[in-house]
Amino acid sequence: xxxxxxxxxxxxxxxxxxxxxxxxxxxxxxxxxxxxxxxxxxxxxxxxxxxxxxxxxxxxxxxxxxxxxxxxxxxxxxxxxxxxxxxxxxxxxxxxxxxxxxxxxxxxxxxxxxxxxxxxxxxxxxxxxxxxxxxxxxxxxxxxxxxxxxxxxxxxxxxxxxxxxxxxxxxxxxxxxxxxxxxxxxxxxxxxxxxxxxxxxxxxxxxxxxxxxxxxxxxxxxxxxxxxxxxxxxxxxxxxxxxxxxxxxxxxxxx
Numbered sequence: 001x002x003x004x005x006x007x008x009x010x011x012x013x014x015x016x017x018x019x020x021x022x023x024x025x026x027x028x029x030x031x032x033x034x035x036x037x038x039x040x041x042x043x044x045x046x047x048x049x050x051x052x053x054x055x056x057x058x059x060x061x062x063x064x065x066x067x068x069x070x071x072x073x074x075x076x077x078x079x080x081x082x083x084x085x086x087x088x089x090x091x092x093x094x095x096x097x098x099x100x101x102x103x104x105x106x107x108x109x110x111x112x113x114x115x116x117x118x119x120x121x122x123x124x125x126x127x128x129x130x131x132x133x134x135x136x137x138x139x140x141x142x143x144x145x146x147x148x149x150x151x152x153x154x155x156x157x158x159x160x161x162x163x164x165x166x167x168x169x170x171x172x173x174x175x176x177x178x179x180x181x182x183x184x185x186x187x188x189x190x191x192x193x194x195x196x197x198x199x200x201x202x203x204x205x206x207x208x209x210x211x212x213x214x215x216x217x218x219x220x221x222x223x224x225x226x227x228x229x230x231x232x233x234x235x236x237x238x239x240x241x242x243x244x245x246x247x248x249x250x251x252x253x254x255x
Contacts, residue, residue, distance in 0.1 A: 058102060061102070061152075062095075062098060062099070062102075064161075064162075065094070065098050065145070065149040066095070068149070068166075069090070069094045069142060069146075071169055072090075072138070072145070072168070072169055072172060073087055073090040073138065073142065074087065076169070076176055076177070077138055077176075080176060081134075081135070089139070090138060090142050093139065093142055093146070094145070094146050097143055098149060098150045099150075101147055101150030101151055102151075132185070141168060145165060148164060148165075149165070184218065184237050184238070185237070185239070186237050187235070187236055187238075188223070188233055188235050189213065189233075189234050191234045194227070194230055194231070196208060197225070197232055202220075206220060209236060213236070215238050216238055216239075217238050218237050218238055218239060219237045220235065220236050220237070221234065221235040223235060
């Protein structure tokens with residue numbers, strides 16, 4: 001087998017003289033590129049950790065927006081309505097819609113997006129328990145202010161934005177406080193003393209209803225009469241600010 005070893009040595013010597021040594025530079029470049037690619041790994045899919053200019057702009061605009069909403073729902077609405085549940089709803093609606101519109105502003109949905117919000121939230125009126133018209137009006141005002149303050153662009157100046165908010169607040173304050181446009185509420189009751197529904201005994205009927213319900217009634221309307229059960233449906237109207245306790249219109253029923 002000595003000849004086999006001699007042949008192996010001959011082949012090794014030949015290859016060393018004919019094949020040049022391998023260059024390690026390309027291999028090093030490949031390894032360095034892989035390391036740099038690993039450094040660029042971003043689990044947030046390219047989202048920046050923070051953009052200070054945009055972040056400070058968000059804080060300033062949110063504070064301006066909340067100041068106007070606070071005046072509307074806490075200073076104007078709440079002292080009259082005394083409804084903490086709606087106060088809670090208005091404030092959270094306002095913050096949520098503002099942030100959603102502000103963060104999605106880059107999508108350029110703008111007017112179509114704003115109108116879509118009105119359509120979606122308008123469904124609330126028909127898909128939930130009955131909400132008083134006045135509270136629903138305040139809800140739409142809050143939505144409008146949130147969309148308006150969030151979607152403002154460079155074409156609108158800060159003075160114009162403040163003026164638009166002040167117009168809404170001023171008109172609301174004027175209607176609630178200055179012109180004293182009182183909101184008349186209504187309820188339907190089932191009344192069992194049908195003898196008092198005669199026209200000549202209307203004063204007695206109202207007095208009996210006020211005694212039973214504790215509500216200062218302004219007017220009444222006679223509805224369906226059931227002589228078999230000796231009952232009648234009566235719609236009573238009253239002003240909430242004249243009542244000794246808070247009246248909740250969400251219990252209004254209809255025939």
